[in-house]
Amino acid sequence: MMKKSLKPFRDIIALALGHLTVFKHVFKRPVTLEYPEKKLPLNDNFRGEHALVVDNEGKLLCTACGTCQRVCPSFETIEIEKEKNESGKFYPKNYTIDLNKCIFCGNCVQYCPFGAIIMTKEYELADEKKSALKLDINTLKKNYSDSIIKKTVKSKR
Amino acid sequence: MEYLYFLYIDFLHKYNLPEFIGMATFPLLPFCMVAAALILVVLFLVLMERKVLAFFTQRKGPNRVGPWGLFQTIADAIKLLCKENITPTGAEKFMFNLAPLLAFVPVMVVWGLIPFSSEFDFMSYSVSALLFMTIASIPTLGILLAGYASNNKYSLIGSFRSVAQAISYELPLVFVLVSIVVLASSLNLRQIVLAQISVYPFCGWFIFPAFLGFLIFFICATAELNRCPFDLPEAESELVSGYNTEYSGMKFAFFFLAEYAMMFIMCAFMATLFLGGFLSPFGFYLSERFIHNDLLAQVLVYFEQVFWLFLKTFFLIFCMMLVRATLPRLKSNQLMGFAWKVLLPLSFLNLFFICCYKYFIYAK
Amino acid sequence: MTKNRLKINIGPQHPSTHGVLRLVLELEGEIIKSCEPVIGYLHRGMEKMAENRTYLQYLPIVDRIDYLSGFFNSFAYCNAVENLAQIEVSKRSQYIRVLTMEMNRLSSHLLWLGTFLLDMGATSPLFYTFRDREVILSLFEELTGQRLMYNYYTFGGLRHDVSDDWLDKVGDFVKIMPKKIQDYEDIITNNPIFTTRTKNIGVLSKNSTLQYSITGPNLRATGIRVDYRNSKQETGNKEHNSHGLGYLVYPELDFEIPTAKTGDSFDRYKVRVEEMKVCLKLISQCIDWLKSNTGEIISPIKQHLLKVPEGEFISNVEAPRGVCSCYVKSDGSGNPYRVKWRTGSFYAVQILPKLLENTFYPDLMAIFGSLDVILPEVDR
Ligand code: SF4
Ligand code: SF4
Numbered sequence: 001m002m003k004k005s006l007k008p009f010r011d012i013i014a015l016a017l018g019h020l021t022v023f024k025h026v027f028k029r030p031v032t033l034e035y036p037e038k039k040l041p042l043n044d045n046f047r048g049e050h051a052l053v054v055d056n057e058g059k060l061l062c063t064a065c066g067t068c069q070r071v072c073p074s075f076e077t078i079e080i081e082k083e084k085n086e087s088g089k090f091y092p093k094n095y096t097i098d099l100n101k102c103i104f105c106g107n108c109v110q111y112c113p114f115g116a117i118i119m120t121k122e123y124e125l126a127d128e129k130k131s132a133l134k135l136d137i138n139t140l141k142k143n144y145s146d147s148i149i150k151k152t153v154k155s156k157r
Numbered sequence: 158m159e160y161l162y163f164l165y166i167d168f169l170h171k172y173n174l175p176e177f178i179g180m181a182t183f184p185l186l187p188f189c190m191v192a193a194a195l196i197l198v199v200l201f202l203v204l205m206e207r208k209v210l211a212f213f214t215q216r217k218g219p220n221r222v223g224p225w226g227l228f229q230t231i232a233d234a235i236k237l238l239c240k241e242n243i244t245p246t247g248a249e250k251f252m253f254n255l256a257p258l259l260a261f262v263p264v265m266v267v268w269g270l271i272p273f274s275s276e277f278d279f280m281s282y283s284v285s286a287l288l289f290m291t292i293a294s295i296p297t298l299g300i301l302l303a304g305y306a307s308n309n310k311y312s313l314i315g316s317f318r319s320v321a322q323a324i325s326y327e328l329p330l331v332f333v334l335v336s337i338v339v340l341a342s343s344l345n346l347r348q349i350v351l352a353q354i355s356v357y358p359f360c361g362w363f364i365f366p367a368f369l370g371f372l373i374f375f376i377c378a379t380a381e382l383n384r385c386p387f388d389l390p391e392a393e394s395e396l397v398s399g400y401n402t403e404y405s406g407m408k409f410a411f412f413f414l415a416e417y418a419m420m421f422i423m424c425a426f427m428a429t430l431f432l433g434g435f436l437s438p439f440g441f442y443l444s445e446r447f448i449h450n451d452l453l454a455q456v457l458v459y460f461e462q463v464f465w466l467f468l469k470t471f472f473l474i475f476c477m478m479l480v481r482a483t484l485p486r487l488k489s490n491q492l493m494g495f496a497w498k499v500l501l502p503l504s505f506l507n508l509f510f511i512c513c514y515k516y517f518i519y520a521k
Numbered sequence: 522m523t524k525n526r527l528k529i530n531i532g533p534q535h536p537s538t539h540g541v542l543r544l545v546l547e548l549e550g551e552i553i554k555s556c557e558p559v560i561g562y563l564h565r566g567m568e569k570m571a572e573n574r575t576y577l578q579y580l581p582i583v584d585r586i587d588y589l590s591g592f593f594n595s596f597a598y599c600n601a602v603e604n605l606a607q608i609e610v611s612k613r614s615q616y617i618r619v620l621t622m623e624m625n626r627l628s629s630h631l632l633w634l635g636t637f638l639l640d641m642g643a644t645s646p647l648f649y650t651f652r653d654r655e656v657i658l659s660l661f662e663e664l665t666g667q668r669l670m671y672n673y674y675t676f677g678g679l680r681h682d683v684s685d686d687w688l689d690k691v692g693d694f695v696k697i698m699p700k701k702i703q704d705y706e707d708i709i710t711n712n713p714i715f716t717t718r719t720k721n722i723g724v725l726s727k728n729s730t731l732q733y734s735i736t737g738p739n740l741r742a743t744g745i746r747v748d749y750r751n752s753k754q755e756t757g758n759k760e761h762n763s764h765g766l767g768y769l770v771y772p773e774l775d776f777e778i779p780t781a782k783t784g785d786s787f788d789r790y791k792v793r794v795e796e797m798k799v800c801l802k803l804i805s806q807c808i809d810w811l812k813s814n815t816g817e818i819i820s821p822i823k824q825h826l827l828k829v830p831e832g833e834f835i836s837n838v839e840a841p842r843g844v845c846s847c848y849v850k851s852d853g854s855g856n857p858y859r860v861k862w863r864t865g866s867f868y869a870v871q872i873l874p875k876l877l878e879n880t881f882y883p884d885l886m887a888i889f890g891s892l893d894v895i896l897p898e899v900d901r
Contacts, residue, residue, distance in 0.1 A: 010711070011711075011713035014710075014711035014712055014713065015484075015712065015713065017707050017711075018483045018484070018707060018708045018709065018712055019479055019480070019483050020707075021483075021704055021707040021708050022213050022479065022482050022483045022645050022708060023213070023479060025212070025213055025214065025215055025645075025649075026212045026213060028215050029215070030211070030212075030215050030216050030217045031215045031216070031652050031655075032215075032216045032217040034217075034220075040659070042662075043662065043663045045662075045663065045664070045665065045666035045681075046662065046666050046667075047666040047667050067825065070575070070578075070825055071575075071577055071578060071824075071825045072578065073574060073578040073579065073580075073581045073582050103581060103582075103670070104667065104670070105581030105670065105672045106581075106666055106667075106672060107577065107578075107580075107581060107672070110680060111577075111824065111825050119666075210644070210645075213645055214644070214645050214647075214648035214649065215648065215649075215652060216648065310527060310529050311529075314527075314551070314882070385642060385644075386642060386714060388642070389883070397535065397536060481644070482644060482645045483643065483645060483708060484642070484643060484712065484714055485638060485641040485642040485643040485709070485712065485714050485715050485718065486641060486642025486643075486714075486883075487714055487718070488717075488718050488881060488883040488884065488887075489551055489881065489882075489883055490551075490881060491714075491717055491718065
């Protein structure tokens with residue numbers, strides 16, 4: 001323990017050191033990112049809006065197996081209408097994801113046995129209408145082709 | 158002053174205006190100038206504060222409205238003007254509306270007392286330093302009223318704190334002022350500045366003999382202005398926004414304006430007392446040295462003096478902002494203890510020292 | 522209530538209650554005579570939610586219990602399920618878990634430091650800590666896909682491996698971080714205003730911390746060296762040596778547990794700052810191990826078909842705000858029968874009335890802020 005009589009001096013030194021440390025930051029570059037103009041680069045793992053993978057022939061990879069429904073933590077988010085095609089395989093006639101309920105956990109993507117669903121890097125999803133956040137099968141397909149064009153996801157084929 | 162007056166009459170003559178109009182309007186001019194300058198300075202000051210704090214924290218600060226964010230404060234002011242003026246139910250209406258004015262008007266008045274240059278001091282009395290201190294303490298009354306009238310517990314606590322703080326910090330402030338008065342042998346602010354002229358540039362400034370006094374004055378001024386670390390009356394983590402919690406729109410803008418204007422004026426006052434006011438730090442005026450046109454130089458000297466005063470003021474304001482960026486807030490009892498147990502004895506010491514100094518050195 | 526007492530409501534919307542806590546205070550002048558915390562504004566039914574979800578479906582939700590340290594909740598739950606279902610976790614995933622959790626602890630403490638100092642009135646440190654926290658969050662985003670709700674652990678492993686590139690980035694961060702921590706300390710630790718405001722304020726005695734089940738840094742600030750990461754406890758109290766000590770690979774790592782003496786606000790601050798340094802040490806050890814060793818991290822089991830045999834388990838994790846325990850009871854089906862959470866902040870709020878009695882009103886922030894309470898964790 002230092003002497004008590006020295007305390008005022010130590011206090012003054014500490015105060016001066018504090019001010020200097022703050023002042024030092026004037027000379028550093030700002031770390032602000034001006035958001036709408038500049039955006040943080042996103043990496044491949046990013047979990048944004050969903051998309052359904054379409055193969056080269058324009059067919060969906062999805063087989064309407066329903067695994068994604070079963071792993072989704074929020075109920076009734078994913079709705080699938082199953083149908084059989086001519087060759088006897090199942091395909092989704094309609095496939096909707098309700099982003100109002102989705103918590104973007106990525107379970108559906110992780111556990112889909114066919115890699116048929118992915119997440120794009122779109123995250124600015126705000127809209128005036130709630131219904132705009134209900135993605136039907138066409139929007140999900142379009143999301144995929146859009147992100148292929150924007151090169152935000154790697155083509156699956 | 159006379160010189161400017163004749164210049165003004167001359168100017169009017171050119172447009173064939175009779176002299177009595179000049180006589181009638183000339184005394185009003187300074188006040189218009191003061192008011193306009195005050196508003197401009199405050200607008201700039203708010204921007205400066207935000208920018209400087211941003212630089213201290215590696216941000217960019219406002220940069221959307223206008224180039225470099227210059228019009229940000231104007232946009233904010235317009236926003237405040239457009240907002241609804243809410244008077245809470247249960248509030249004491251008359252006092253609630255009076256409080257912002259009471260905080261704002263004295264600030265406008267004291268602004269006129271600062272000697273901006275050796276000629277422009279709009280109100281020059283033999284006791285202007287004393288008058289300054291007296292009027293500058295009135296806004297506290299406005300704060301007390303605001304807290305009392307808003308019918309809000311946070312406001313009430315905030316205003317109590319403000320008054321307690323103002324009372325305890327006024328004392329050391331005045332004692333330091335007394336020491337300056339002793340040094341300058343005058344209560345007139347212009348005389349105080351002129352007493353700081355010396356043969357060597359800036360050596361005559363009173364900050365050198367009264368450095369301790371300067372520190373005390375700086376601390377007390379920060380406390381008087383309710384700025385961090387003494388911003389207890391509006392400590393947002395405890396009292397939401399303190400005494401102005403219930404205010405909105407223009408009335409809030411008045412408080413806001415008064416606060417920043419007072420900050421500028423206090424710093425200008427400090428610059429006047431300690432940093433040689435409008436004196437040039439080089440010992441000569443640049444315009445005298447470099448402009449050979451006599452008439453122009455004579456006018457420009459006044460503006461240069463204003464420039465030096467503003468430069469010193471802004472330096473002090475910058476220091477205040479640095480303090481704000483660094484220090485945490487004091488506690489109320491700690492605050493009182495600091496004023497009565499540390500600052501007041503130190504200011505006595507300072508006064509004693511200055512008196513000795515004056516007696517032994519100046520008296521010869 | 523006597524006549525000259527002022528009753529004041531702090532919150533639920535107030536700048537410094539860190540969420541939606543409501544404190545009903547009775548003031549006499551500026552002295553707090555009584556305090557009554559009112560909680561529950563953020564209740565989301567976390568425990569009930571588990572009962573109608575499968576084990577996997579519940580996993581993304583647990584991140585939201587304490588959104589500042591999602592990995593800890595995730596791990597507590599995973600650990601309980603893994604122990605019940607007897608799933609092995611490979612060494613490499615254990616190391617990655619330790620690495621991510623320590624980074625999370627660091628980010629959580631950084632946020633606490635910034636907001637605590639903001640409550641005390643110092644503005645700049647907030648921005649500095651957020652600047653540094655931002656780096657951690659970006660790293661997490663790169664690894665897991667999201668900044669706060671990671672959902673990265675799975676039963677028996679992890680979602681994907683870390684890349685060497687990412688490890689290098691973490692290594693760079695660890696290298697610059699000590700300087701930053703030194704900056705914070707320069708600004709605040711010896712500042713006379715700060716020290717007088719926090720020293721001998723809000724003193725928690727050893728006894729009352731144990732009575733009120735305070736854990737984590739708040740407990741260690743009183744001088745009791747209890748930390749679930751450490752397998753060798755020095756309490757002398759046999760009851761504390763329960764299971765769950767030295768979980769994961771912590772026993773293999775070299776670290777000390779910072780403690781302080783008096784248990785006042787300043788000590789709590791000091792312990793957390795020291796803990797940040799310990800975090801850095803642990804992170805760099807994990808990086809070294811991960812760079813030189815490889816291993817499997819994807820768990821072999823089918824996550825979404827997981828059925829857990831009957832039984833119950835409590836897993837304890839040393840989270841940044843005290844011990845976070847997760848109790849899982851299984852009835853053999855695919856859904857947990859009961860999940861119970863125990864989180865550190867809840868107990869810290871519980872002791873507030875006792876701590877705040879007869880203190881000054883401005884001390885409220887110095888005490889409440891230093892306890893590091895976060896409301897979603899209290900209300901769950
Ligand atoms: S997206 Fe995948 S998991 Fe979902 S139904 Fe289609 S194939 Fe099955
Ligand atoms: S991201 Fe999660 S919540 Fe959203 S649809 Fe997929 S599984 Fe459901």
